[in-house]
Amino acid sequence: MLPRFDPTNPEACLSLLEDVTTNVKQIQDSVLEAILSRNAHTEYLRGFLNGQVDKQSFKKNLPVVTYEDIKPYIDRIANGEPSDLICDRPISVLLTSSGTSGGVPKLIPLTTEDLVQRISLASLYRPLLYKHIEGVKETKSLLFYFVSRESETASGILVRTMITSVLKSVTPETKYIWDQTQVSPHAISTCADTTQSMYCQLLCGILQRDNVGRLGAPFASTFLKVIKFLEDHWPELCSNIRTGRLSDWITDAQCVSGISKFLTAPNPELASLIEQECSKTSWEGIVRRLWPKAKCIEAIVTGSMAQYIPLLEFYSGGLTVISTLYGSSECTIGANFNPLCKPSDVSYTIIPSMGYFEFLEVEKDHQETGHDPMEKHVVVDLVDVKVGHDYEPVLTTFSGLYRYRVGDVLRVTGFYNNAPQFHFVGRQKVVLSIDMDKTSEEDLLKAVTNAKLLLEPHDLMLMDFTSRVESSPFPGHYVLYWELGSKVKDAKLEPNPNVLEECCFTIEESLDPVYRKGRKNDKNIGPLEIKVVKPGAFDELMNFFVSRGSSLSQYKTPRSVTNEEALKILEANVVSKFLSRKTPTWELHELYSSR
Template sequence: MLFYFDPNDQQESMKLIENLTENAGKIQQQVLKDILNRNSDTEYLHGFLHGVRDVHQFKKSVPVVDYEQIKPYIDRIANGEPSNIISSEPITELLTSSGTSGGKPKIMPTTAKELDRKTFFYNLLIPVMNQYVEGLDEGKAMYLLFVKPEISTPSGLMARPVLTSYYKSDHFRHRPLNKFNIYTSPDDTILCPDSKQSMHCQLLCGLVQRKEVLRVGAIFASAFLRAIKYFEDHWLELCTNIRTGQVSKWITDDRCRSAVLKVLNKPDSELASLIEMECSKDSWEGIIKKIWPRTKYIDVIVTGSMAQYIPLLEFYGGGLPLISTMYGSSECYFGINLEPLCSPSEVSYTLLPNMAYFEFLPVDHDYEEAQALSNGSLSSLQNRVVDLVDVQLGHCYELIVTTFTGLYRYRVGDILMVTGFNNAAPQFQFMQRRNVVLSIDTDKTSEEDLLKAVTQAKLLLQPHGHILTEYTSYAETSSLPGHYVLFWEVKAKGGNEPVNKEVMEACCMAVEARLDSVYRRCRSRDGSIGPLEIRVVKCGAFDELMDFCVASGSSVNQYKTPRCIKTLPAIQVLERMVVGRFFSREAPFWEPQR
C-alpha cells in the first residue's frame, strides 16, 4: 500500500501523514489482507493456512518465530530454490542484518517493490523536516554515506546490508534532485568500496563546499564520529589537497578520484589556511559550526546503543541540534520522528501503518516475557500478541512484523515503549535490543556470545597458574574508535604472582577471535571498533561491585554479577581497583563470506 505524493508539496504531504495516522487500524488490516492475498499460496504460509486467506486464521495458525525458525527457508532461496517458498514476488536480493546467527550475519529477503517502499519512506521525511527547519532548499547536505562488503550466494543473489542495497540501486543513483537529495558527496565517492578512500574523498568534497552545507550527518552516530576523528587525524593532508587542487596519490579508485577532482576544481589557498587555523587550535569543541558555519543540525541516529555517543556529538557540534529522523532495520522500515527537534532522550517514532503489518508482545520493564520467548515459550505467549492500535501508553513491547517480502510474525528483537499517540497511531521509544549487552557500531554482542568468547580465552591462563574468577564488560566510547572493555578478576593458584603481559594480550586476541563476523569486520576492515581491552582488577573487586549494587537497591539474595555494566558509578567501582591494562596486539581474522 503505497501512496504517491510530491514530497515538495508540503500541504499534500502533511495531509498524507494525517491520513496514515488517523486510519492506522484500518490501513493495518488492509496491509495484512494484501499480504495474505499475495502470499497465502507460498510454501511457508500454505503449511499453516492451507490456502485460507482469513486474517483471524492467520493469527490463530501462523506462529510467532525468530530467525532460527525462518532461516532454513531463506537458506533454500540463497541456495537456488524458487522465491515462492516464502514470497509470490521474486526475491531480488538478500539483506544482511547486523544481528548474527551462528557467527554469521542474518540474511533477510527483499523484492524490487520494496525499494519503492523505502523511497516512499525517505520522501516522507522531507515535509516533516520542513515544518521545523526553514531554508533547506538553499544549500546541500554533507552526509557521509558508505557501502559495506557483499556476500555472493550460490543462487547468484547478492547479500548485502540494507543501506548498501539502497545506495547501489537505481532509486538512489537516479533519484530526482530535491532539497533532501543534494549531497556534497558525489555518488562515486559514496559507492567506493574502500572505506578509507571513500571517507577521505567525501570529507574533502564537504570541505570544499563548506559554505553550501546546511546539515551534516550519517546514518549512525558512530559513523559520523568516525569521520570527524579521521578529519581530526588527517586535516593537514586534506588542507594540502585543497591548497594544491590535487587529490592524494593513495586515492587509487579511478571513479572516486575523478569525481573529487571535478569538485576540487582548482587550488584554494585561502580555504586551506582558514581550515588550518581552526583545526590547529587546542580544542576541537564546536568544530562543526566553525568549519561548516551554516549548519542547522546534525542528522544521525542517537537512539538505542548510539545514545552513548551523544556527549561527543555535543562536544563537536557546539550546540547544534541532534536529530534522529527514522527507525528501520534490514527486515523493513518502521517509523519516523514527527518531532525531530526534540531532545535525544525524548525521541519517539510513529510507526507508519502501510510499511508492514505490526504486532506487539507485551513485556514488563525488565523485559522478562521477551526473555521467556527466547527460552521457547512461544505457544503460551502467542495469544498475548496485540495489534498496533491496541498497545497501551507507558507499556513495553517486543516488535513483531509481517512484511510484503516473506517474513511472517517475525520477532525483530527490538524492545519499544509506548510514549504517546499521533491520532490513532502509537509513538514508540526504542528501549534496547533483546539480549544485546555490547555494541559500538553495527556490532551486537549478546551475553551468550561474550560468555563463549571469554570461556575460550580463559583457557590460556591455566598453564600459567591463574584462573579467571569473575568478569564483566562495558562499551568504552569516550574516545574514538570505541572499544570493548572487559574487567577480569584473576586469581593465582599459588602465591600472588602477577599475570603475564603476553598471556593477557593473547587472551584479548582470543576473545576477539571468538566474537561474530560483524564485530570482526568492524575491527579488521572498517576500523570502527578499536582493540579489545582487558583490565585486570584486584581480588575482591567484584565483592565491592556487589556491595555497591546492593546499596543501590539490588536484592542481596537475587544478585548476580552483571555481564555488562552501563552506569558510570558502577564502572568507577571497578576502575579504582584496576592493576593492569592489556590490549589486543592485532585485529582478528575476517574475510567476506562467499
C-alpha cells in the same frame, strides 16, 4: 504500501504523513489483506492457512517465529529454489544484517518493490525536517554513506547490506533528488574503497562548506568515525585545497571524477581557515566551526547509539542532533515526527503502510524471572498497544516474513494522530550473565552512562566500550573494555586509578539488585573490572567485523563480545586495568520489587 506521491512536493508529503497516521486500523487491515492474498499460494503460508487468508485464520494458525525458524526457507531460496517458497514476487536481494548484535549476520529477503517503498519513506520524511528547521531547505546535506562488500548466492541472488542496496538502486528520479540535496556526488558514496570514499566526501564537504546545512551518517558511531578520520587527515585535506591538486593515493575513478567538479583551482584562503580551526587545542564544536551554516546532525542515537550523544554534542558545538528513522534489515518501521526533541526523548511514530505490525508484550522483569514472554502474553495489534507498556515488534512484510520477532524492546510513549509512538529501549537479549544475574543492553548502557560522568571533571571522554564475562577463575566477573579520549588535543591519557576504580563501583551500584546481591551476600560474582585500551582499538575491532561482512555504514559496536578473535584484538590493546574496590549495596525489598 505507501500511496504514490511526488517527493518534490513538500505539502503533498506532509499531507500523506497525516493521512497514514490517522487511518491506522484501515491501513493495517488492508496491508495484511494484500500480503496474505498475494502470498496465499506460497509453500510457507499453505502449510498453515490451507488457502484461508482472513485475519482470524492468520492470527490463529500462523506461529510467531524467530530467524532460526525461517532460516531453512531462506537457505533453500539462496541455493536456487524459487522465491515463491515464501513470497509471490522475486527476492531480488538478501539483506545482510550488521551481525554485531548477535554475532552472525542474518540474511533477510527483500523484493525490489519493498526496497522502493523504503527509499520512498526517506523522501517522504525530508519535508518534515524542512518544516521544523528553518533555512535548511535552502542548503544541501553532507551525509556520509558507504557501500560494503557484496556477494551472490549459489542461485545468483545479491547479498548486500541495506545501505548498499539503497546506494546501488538509484533511479533517474532518485538520482535527481540526490544531486539536489547532497553536496557529495553519488559516485563517491558508491566507491568500493571506503577510505578513499570518506576522504573525498569530506573534501567535497569542506570545499562547499558554506552550502552545508545538514551533516550526518546512518548511525552516531559512523559519524564519529568520520570525525576521527578528519582529525587524522586534515593536514592532507588542507594541502589538497591549497594546491588544487588531489592526493596521488586517491586512484578510484569514481572518486577522481566526482571530486574534479569541485577541486578546480588552488584555494589557499580556505586551506588556511580550515588549518586554523583544526590546529586549535580543543576540537570542541569543530563541526559548527568548519560548517558555519549547519543546522543539525542526523544520525541514529537511540538504543546502543545513545552512549555517543555526549561525544556528538562535544564535537557539534550545540547543533541539534536528530534521530530520524527507526527500522532494521527486516523493515523500516517508524519515523521521528518531533525531530527537534532531545536525543534522549526520541519517540518513533509507526508508519502503518510499511508492513503489518503486531506487538508481543514484554514484562520489564522478564529477564529476571527467566520466563519466555510468549508463555504469558498474547500478541496485540498496532492499534491496541497501551501507553507505558513495553513490547517486542512482530513483523509481517511484503517480502516474505510472517509474524517475525525482531528482538527489540519498545516502550509506548503516546500517539501521533492514531499511530502509536515508541521509545527504543534496547535489544531484548541478555548481554552479560554469571549466576542468577541477567544484565540487558539497556541495563549496561544506563550503568556506563552514570559512570562516565565521573570522567568529565578530568577532561576525559569515553569514546567507546564493550564487555564480556570472565568466568575463570571463580567467581566470574564482568569485564568492560573502555577506550578513552581527551577533550584537550594531544593530551596524555593517564587516567587517575582512583577515578577508574570509582567508575567500576558506580557501574556496579547502577546494576539491578540481583547482580548486587550476587556481589555482596552470595559472593557468586567477583568485582567488576575496567580494562582501558589504546586509542584506535575499537577501530581495529570495527575493521575485524567489517572484514567478516559487516558494513561500515551499518556497523554498531557490540555491547558484549564473545568472538575469540575479537577478544584477542581487545586484549592486545589493553594498557591498564582497574577493579571495583567496594562492594555494592542492596536491600531485600529491592529484590522483590524488581520481580
